[in-house]
Amino acid sequence: MSRRIIVVTAVHAPSARFLVDAYKSLCEQELPPGWQWRWLIQEDGTTDQVTPHVPDDERVTFKQGRPGGPGVARTIALAGADGEYVKVLDADDQLAPGALARDLAALEADRSIGWATSRVLDLLPDGSTAGFPGDPEHGPIERRDVLNYWAGHGYRLPIHPATLFVRRELLVALGGWMALPASEDTGLLLALNATSRGWFSSEVGLLYRKWEGQVTGQAAHVDTAERAARMAVVEARARALEHFEWRYPLGSG
Template sequence: MNRIISVVTPVYDGGEAYLRETYDSVRAERERLPQGWDLQWLVQEDGTTGRPIKTLPSEPWISPGMAERGGAGAARTSALPRAAGDLVRALDADDVILPGGLAREITALEDHPEAGWCVSAGVDLLPDGSTAVGPYDPPEGPLTYESLLSAYDADAFPVLAQHLTARKSLLLAVGAWPALPAWETIATVLCCAAVSDGWMIATPGGVYRKHPGQTTAQADYSEVAGVEDLRVIVRAQAEALRATGWRWP
């Protein structure tokens, strides 16, 4: 029986403008997985309209779901009971996976069984169509809690947290994605790092689309999200978990 990587994508009604491009990239990745692997795509509406899911074809490897609105973090976590994979990969509804991205992430975690999670370098797709690499991308190799926390405190978080790949057992153990109005992906990476070193893949594995419609581009984003409160709680949760002394697995 094939092993499975479960890709989790939250989407809200009205936020599916790029979902078909995301689908195309996920479908293409199914053909590029290492031998003995298969892919499951969990598309979870943050809401109960059913409209975003209707834009996708009905295919056995796509698992749609929906629940009352609670934000992207709650949507991702609500999808996890359907996850059949040993590995779980985050992917936003306006992003795409670059060719071979999932295969490299699977291989990295198979080659480094001590690592509970990994992240590939990302490429920013800007509104004018140009691209840019992450300004703080670390080199290929281990990712430690200390280095990530230091970068977080310097407001220079070095990895694309929206494209985390983690072992499901680790993800569940740290509470998956918290129900925060923003920064929930960074919170999850820091909590994973608090109990398990990760692995950085220098080859870009995904495209992070920056566009006027995304939540973080809205004029009232800082006020609504409460950025300073987020900065405090994300760090406090990770530090509290680290202080327990527990290590995964």
Template sequence: MWVDVVTAVHAPYAAFLPAAYSSLRSQTHSQWRWLVQIDGVNDSAVRTALAVTGALDDERVLVAGNRAMAGPAITRNIALARSGAPCLQNLDADDQLEPDALRLLVSALREHPPAGFAVGHARDLLPDGTLREHPLPLEPGVQPRGALSETWLTDPRRDRLPVHPAGVLWRRELVVELGGWTALLGMEDTGLLMAASAVADGVLVDAPTLRYRKHPRQLSARTGRSKFAGGGAHISLVRQRVEILAAGPGWRPPESGDTAPRELDTPAAHS
């Protein structure tokens, strides 16, 4: 099953791209393409970082730029529009995938055709290179429609999630149906994951699949929701949307998700 790995990146994070690319090259699942979408007016820092690794010579790596600063949600959605594989894997520019991530997550969706997404454990990648585990409050396996969103809605800590939303493997049709990543500061992944759980089954893989880098330049560390005046309203909006979606019809999966990826829509997307 083909996977388009979507990475939104701006110039300050260009230095992290070689490690992200190395984690893709290490994947035990070979059917992937990397859609790098550059957020900002100038693409040079990102393209230079990719050139050093040889990524620009890799036909699996497809780079395009916004030519404007649009933020992570819009940038990911532009890459979503470019994509053509039946599955999408988000990979933030400063994070890494575990070597077996795509294989495990794709296998989970193959084994559970009604599921709209699969996710594994995330381990913090600390500045000294060590990995820190995080226990999850859920049992592995199929998470029925509403399970993740209900866990979140009933958690007394309004911003805590039962799984890490940045490492999800998605069925593309579900992401398109939900309108892509939500336009919320620091909650782009949360909004999409909670909406997806409200309409579709998911699968929790009992293995680490994401290395979530912790570093001083991390956007969430510098502009956390606790410092953002609209953070409470954002959380409330996601919760309202979840309640509305949960009361409506569920998502209907595609008849077959094992097709080859179509060609990308815009020739300019190629590096």
């Protein structure tokens, strides 16, 4: 029987047109023998504007639900995640060649590693790409490293949560993505780092699309008061997990 990587995508009407590029990048992934991917697309809402953009592929499942933001959409999609691993792929982004295989190899090689991330390039409107300095070293990320860096650098992450690849059992144990209007993926990443070791691949794993309608480009995303509240609850959750010394795998130091 084939083993599965479940790719989870939250989508809303404005980003639906990019699903074709996300799908193409997924189809170009090569996995080791005995492995396959399955794509769960969850609309954050119940419009009739997303369905026409969903690929006609038996490996793709599309569902809708009442709107609650991308974190809610991804978390409800976990109800259908019947594989060992979950990979995040936002509707407007694209996987780089080999991304799934590299993530899989890192976690299959070391049971103490709960999640993986990778280098990102911004995909600009003209089709060009741009990187940025400051990536961590290729290899393992120890517990608390991301959390402490984030807290000491103005709430800036050293790795990108949009590249996350995670063991399903660990993701479910932490409750999925946080119930926040934004930064829900930052909250998950910090909770993962508070409880388990991770991995960073210095090879590009994601093309992160920059476009006028993206959620992170809206004024509400940078509202000072709301952002402060988000950061406070994100840190409080991670520190609480750290305090109670919950570890993955259980019994690890």
